[in-house]
Amino acid sequence: xxxxxxxxxxxxxxxxxxxxxxxxxxxxxxxxxxxxxxxxxxxxxxxxxxxxxxxxxxxxxxxxxxxxxxxxxxxxxxxxxxxxxxxxxxxxxxxxxxxxxxxxxxxxxxxxxxxxxxxxxxxxxxxxxxxxxxxxxxxxxxxxxxxxxxxxxxxxxxxxxxxxxxxxxxxxxxxxxxxxxxxxxxxxxxxxxxxxxxxxxxxxxxxxxxxxxxxxxxxxxxxxxxxxxxxxxxxxxxxxxxxxxxxxxxxxxxxxx
Numbered sequence: 001x002x003x004x005x006x007x008x009x010x011x012x013x014x015x016x017x018x019x020x021x022x023x024x025x026x027x028x029x030x031x032x033x034x035x036x037x038x039x040x041x042x043x044x045x046x047x048x049x050x051x052x053x054x055x056x057x058x059x060x061x062x063x064x065x066x067x068x069x070x071x072x073x074x075x076x077x078x079x080x081x082x083x084x085x086x087x088x089x090x091x092x093x094x095x096x097x098x099x100x101x102x103x104x105x106x107x108x109x110x111x112x113x114x115x116x117x118x119x120x121x122x123x124x125x126x127x128x129x130x131x132x133x134x135x136x137x138x139x140x141x142x143x144x145x146x147x148x149x150x151x152x153x154x155x156x157x158x159x160x161x162x163x164x165x166x167x168x169x170x171x172x173x174x175x176x177x178x179x180x181x182x183x184x185x186x187x188x189x190x191x192x193x194x195x196x197x198x199x200x201x202x203x204x205x206x207x208x209x210x211x212x213x214x215x216x217x218x219x220x221x222x223x224x225x226x227x228x229x230x231x232x233x234x235x236x237x238x239x240x241x242x243x244x245x246x247x248x249x250x251x252x253x254x255x256x257x
Contacts, residue, residue: 004115007182008072014052020219020227021212026054027231028208028238029110029140029251036138036203036253037064037106046104046132048093048125049111053079053086056108060084067104069096071112094124099132107133110142110251117177117184126198130256138203139254141194146185148213148248149175188245191252200254206238213248 017026033055037043043064047056050068052075060066067087070076076090089098093112109129116122129139150173154160163169168176177184195202212219212234222230237243244250 003180003182005072005074008075013075014054014078017054019216020222021209021216023227024212024219024231024234025209025249028206028235029142030055030058031235032204032206032251032253033059033106033108033140040105043105044103045106045108046099047108047110048096048129049109050079050088051075051111053082053084055110056086057082057084060086067099069093069099094121094128096128096132101131102134103132105134105137107137107139109139113141113186114144114183117179117181122184122194123197126194126200130198130200133256135256137256139200139256141191141252141254142208143186143191143250143252144183145245145248145250146173146175146187146190147245149183149185151214186250188250191250195252195254201257203253203255204239205244205250205252207244207247208234208238208249208251210234210238210243210247 016022044067045059045064046067046069048069050056050070053068056066056068057079061084067089068079069089069091070079071090071092073090076088079086080088091098093109107129109125112125113122116125126141129141133139150160150169154163154169160169168178170176174187175185191205219227219230
């Protein structure tokens with residue numbers, strides 16, 4: 001059992017997006033997925049790093065031709081138990097040899113980039129997503145953001161001094177991921193670099209959760225009406241450049257030309 005499998009044996013991925021801060025992320029991300037799906041007739045979708053199927057099951061139930069690839073076998077079992085009409089594969093985002101070139105209109109890469117801790121693997125995963133996407137198709141790539149890691153695990157949890165001593169954070173407060181780390185953390189310039197190295201064109205970039213991960217307790221105290229307004233608020237500001245990178249996640253929408 002590798003480090004990811006050990007982690008997901010303890011962490012219930014199926015519940016993450018059902019909590020209010022996760023609902024915000026899902027609501028905003030799904031809005032953009034639906035927006036781009038409308039550009040195609042009978043689109044084909046692949047969800048790489050599908051987890052337990054939050055997005056792929058929803059898309060399949062809406063009638064879309066959906067394929068899911070997941071690295072963690074226990075997550076894939078939970079996805080398959082939902083009995084949605086999805087083609088499923090156990091596989092690694094860095095090597096999608098079970099999928100043909102130019103097969104999908106929409107490719108979701110909403111988890112794997114979190115767990116690639118070196119540049120070579122990040123570019124492998126992004127290049128594989130590009131390979132299986134049709135010309136004119138779109139790739140949704142999610143990243144875990146540097147400032148969220150610094151503010152929460154660094155300062156809020158009082159680990160910042162130890163991180164500096166252990167050289168896990170550089171002089172510019174950029175988190176330096178090591179090979180055995182579970183997550184990697186990005187800044188906008190990192191995300192721009194990956195996009196340019198692979199040769200993809202950005203359509204938009206948005207923050208699916210914004211401040212919601214920082215204010216979990218406050219969100220839980222909102223009434224249903226207030227919470228619905230918060231989701232609409234986050235959707236309305238998610239592309240504002242002054243707020244990109246401030247939330248825990250960022251989604252880059254890229255086009256294969």
